[in-house]
Every structure is written in structure tokens, then in C-alpha cells.
Amino acid sequence: MTISSSPVRLSLDEAYELSRDVLSRNGMNAQHAASVAQSVVAGQRDECQSHGMYRLLVCVKGLRSAQVSGNAQPDVFDVSAALTRVDAHAGFSQVAFAAGVDELIRKANEVGVAALAINNCFHFSALWQEVEMLAERGVAAMAMTPSHACVAPAGGSKPLFGTNPFAFAWPRPGDFPFVFDFATSMVARGDIELAARNQQSIPEDWAIDACGQPTRDPARALDGAMLTFGSYKGSALSAMIELLAGPLIGDWMSFESLAKDAGAAITPHHGELIVAFGLNKFGGGDGCAKSNLARAEVLFHAIVDQGARLPSQRRFAARARSLREGVQIDRALFDEINAL
Structure with a gap:
């Protein structure tokens, strides 16, 4: 090295x-x-x-x-024509996703829309990695997951939600698909942790301290609560992710994951929901799908041509x-x- x-x-x-x-x-x-x-x-x-x-x-x-578990072997369950479930058996989400992704893509192309529910996994990875790979294999996709409770709902002052990321990807010709991935909090919690490690201040709108007051001190932020982006809009999206990637798939919400952690301060233990869309089924066949993809390119070029940038550029x-x-x-x- x-x-x-x-x-x-x-x-x-x-x-x-x-x-x-x-x-x-x-x-x-x-x-x-x-x-x-x-x-x-x-x-x-x-x-x-x-x-x-x-x-x-x-x-x-x-x-x-x-x-x-660093040795868990995920179990894959063929639930229905449009749903696959993977039990990670307390392993990391990346291994569980790899076990179920081929079935997700096959079902999305055959049915039009398909879901992959990952249960009982430890999750820390950026969701763009998964949806980007799905788009590269020809399907549009979105993914979401809760976290440990560290974010206050809009108008509140105590941690309840996780950072609750949401990601989406759309296939494009060329090297890269259209991809975005964002936390429903103002920032990823890891950014505050890194600021604390490096003894740097944070923007005042990222978090509040344990007394509910805005803070620029990352250590006080970690002891308090992070804030959602867009106030009530981000808060509502965060609640949606709690429900879809929690009770809907029979897994933990962020406050339950934190309680289960019991002070160990390790990677959150919960589930993840990934939904994929088969472009040919939705688009009316191969020829129509290609035409629709071309129309999408008009949108992307119109964004860039006026000086804006696409997400992930x-x-x-x-x-x-x-x-x-x-x-x-x-x-x-x-x-x-x-x-x-």
C-alpha cells in the first residue's frame, strides 16, 4: 500500500x-x-x-x-408471482439482497411490478448501490429502510424516526442511470458522527440538543435529535418509510430497532423493502418501452440544458x-x- x-x-x-x-x-x-x-x-x-x-x-x-452473524445463510421465499421474501438470519443486508435480487428482477419483468422484502437484517449500506444495480439490469426501482430512532418528527423534540433513506433509479443509455438517494432527515447520521470525530461544527438546521434547542455541536446533536428535511413533508415521508419497511413487511420500526439494540450502539437491525418496475410490461412491449425511455431522456436533457444538475452527478x-x-x-x- x-x-x-x-x-x-x-x-x-x-x-x-x-x-x-x-x-x-x-x-x-x-x-x-x-x-x-x-x-x-x-x-x-x-x-x-x-x-x-x-x-x-x-x-x-x-x-x-x-x-x-457473519456466517448467516439467507433463506429466500417465493411468496407470490410478485413478491419475494428473504430472511437474513441476523446477517448483513448486502448478502440478503444478493440472494433475492435475481428473483426480484425476473418477477418485475414477468408481472410488471415486484417487491423484495428483506427481514431480520443488519443494515447500514447506501441504498443507491442497490437501485443503481437494478437500473443497470433494466428495471426501474426504489428502496427504503428504517434505522435506529434518532430523528424527531416535525414539531417534536425527541427521537422517534430513523434517518429513513429512500432511493430511486431509472435506466438510461450510457454509463450511468438516473439515481437519487436521500435520507428523510436533513443529513445522514454518519455525517454528524464524522463531524464529531473531526471536531467540526454542523449547520444549525441539522439537529437539536437534548433540550430541544438548535445546536451546531455534533456531540450535542448525537445526544439530542436530528431534524427531518422539509419540516412536515420530510416527516410524513419518514413515517411512510417506517410503515412500508416496518409493519407492512413484518419488521421493526426505528424506535423498536433502537430498543432492541439496548445500548449496544451497533448497526440497526430491521428490514428493507425494494420495489422494481418492468419497463416492457408497463410500456406496452419492447418497442413502446424504447420509445418511452427516449421520452425520459428529453426530460433529463431539459434539466441539464438549463444549468441544473441531475442527482448523483x-x-x-x-x-x-x-x-x-x-x-x-x-x-x-x-x-x-x-x-x-
Whole structure:
């Protein structure tokens, strides 16, 4: 590995090997270590630091707690023509998703719309990774999941919701699909955790302290509650995600996941819902679907032509840069990962 003062630069292969080795040495089998290592390196590659190699710390903490299984074999259930369910058996969501994704795509193309419900998983990964891959395989898709309760509902002051991300992807010609992925909180919780690690202040509209007052101190924010984006609009979307990826699929909501954690402070344990749309079925056949995709391109070009950017453009630019130059990791984080 090429090590300089700070930050440390690694090739993508070196980042993957380091991540995989850390996970393997802490109890993951080869399948789990490869899948989770690919996920955290993808986050680092795309400069999504809160979902990058920083997440190795909490992965290892979960493995050492004995609550997270690094050897679980997911069970896949063919529930109906449009629904597949995967029981992760307390393993990581990436492995469960890989077990069910082929069935999800097949059903979406055959029926028109299909769902994949993942239960009993530990989940930390960025949802764009899943929906982007689905779009690259020719289906439109959306995904959602709750988290640990750390976000106050609009008008409230106590944690109830998780950051509750929602992601969507649409197939496009060329290298990248149309993708967006956002937390229904003002920011991902990992961004506040990283600010605390680096002793940086945060914007005042991200969170409130334990007394319900706005704060720029990330430590006070972590002890208080994060805020939803768009006030009541983000709060309503967050509640929707709690319901669709919680009670609908028979899994935990964010406040239940936090209670189950019981102070261990490990990755949230709950479920995930992914819905895929077969373009040919909805579009009226192959020829019509191609025409409809072309019409969608008119929309995308109209956005860009007036100086706006499409979601994930900065992430895709970061990916191209990382493929050329490798990734950078804060020296202190690199040393902490190596110590694992």
C-alpha cells in the first residue's frame, strides 16, 4: 500500500483487500466479507464518506457483540408471482439482497411490478448501490429502510424516526442511470458522527440538543435529535418509510430497532423493502418501452440544458476520479481500521 502522511491514498484494490481482511479477521465468512467490503469501498470510491470505509468500525463492533452473524445463510421465499421474501438470519443486508435480487428482477419483468422484502437484517449500506444495480439490469426501482430512532418528527423534540433513506433509479443509455438517494432527515447520521470525530461544527438546521434547542455541536446533536428535511413533508415521508419497511413487511420500526439494540450502539437491525418496475410490461412491449425511455431522456436533457444538475452527478464524477487516482482516507481512520 502507498502510505503518505495524511490523508492515506489507496488503490481501489487495496481498499477492498483491507476492508475484506478486516471483516474476515473479525468473524465474517468469505461471502459476507466480500459483499460488505464491496459496499463500503463503493461508498469510499464515490466519496460518500459516511457510507464508506468508516462503516468498518461499526461492522466490527456488531460482529464482536455477537448480535450480528457473519456466517448467516439467507433463506429466500417465493411468496407470490410478485413478491419475494428473504430472511437474513441476523446477517448483513448486502448478502440478503444478493440472494433475492435475481428473483426480484425476473418477477418485475414477468408481472410488471415486484417487491423484495428483506427481514431480520443488519443494515447500514447506501441504498443507491442497490437501485443503481437494478437500473443497470433494466428495471426501474426504489428502496427504503428504517434505522435506529434518532430523528424527531416535525414539531417534536425527541427521537422517534430513523434517518429513513429512500432511493430511486431509472435506466438510461450510457454509463450511468438516473439515481437519487436521500435520507428523510436533513443529513445522514454518519455525517454528524464524522463531524464529531473531526471536531467540526454542523449547520444549525441539522439537529437539536437534548433540550430541544438548535445546536451546531455534533456531540450535542448525537445526544439530542436530528431534524427531518422539509419540516412536515420530510416527516410524513419518514413515517411512510417506517410503515412500508416496518409493519407492512413484518419488521421493526426505528424506535423498536433502537430498543432492541439496548445500548449496544451497533448497526440497526430491521428490514428493507425494494420495489422494481418492468419497463416492457408497463410500456406496452419492447418497442413502446424504447420509445418511452427516449421520452425520459428529453426530460433529463431539459434539466441539464438549463444549468441544473441531475442527482448523483457529483458522485459519478467522484467515481471516475477514484478509478483513476484511488481513494483517500483520513489518516486517523486508516490507523483505526488497521488496528482492527
